[in-house]
Amino acid sequence: MKVLGRIAMIALAAAIFVGLTGMYADSIRPHRNRHGETERRRRPSEPRLQSWTNFLGQFVVMALIAIGGRTVLRLRLIDPPKL
Secondary structure: OHHHHHHHHHHHHHHHHHHHHHHHHHHOOOOOOHHHHHHHHHOOOOOOOOOHHHHHHHHHHHHHHHHHHHHHHHOOOOOOOOO
8 A cells, every 4th residue: 555655646746747847838938039049950969070179169078077977976975884
């Protein structure tokens, strides 16, 4: 009975989340800036090697994210149990 109660609570939370997400999506106004939207659609998803500054910048950002993630994940936020 305990498991069914937990499943029901998770299902209720999921239903509330879906409802709130739908309400939020209905309240968003479309973009008025058509030029900016067109520019975003024309931009390629992968970096071009011809524009090396853009490529280098994206590489540096990815390296910083990787180093930061490695640092954060190596932190011991909880003391290990002493045996």
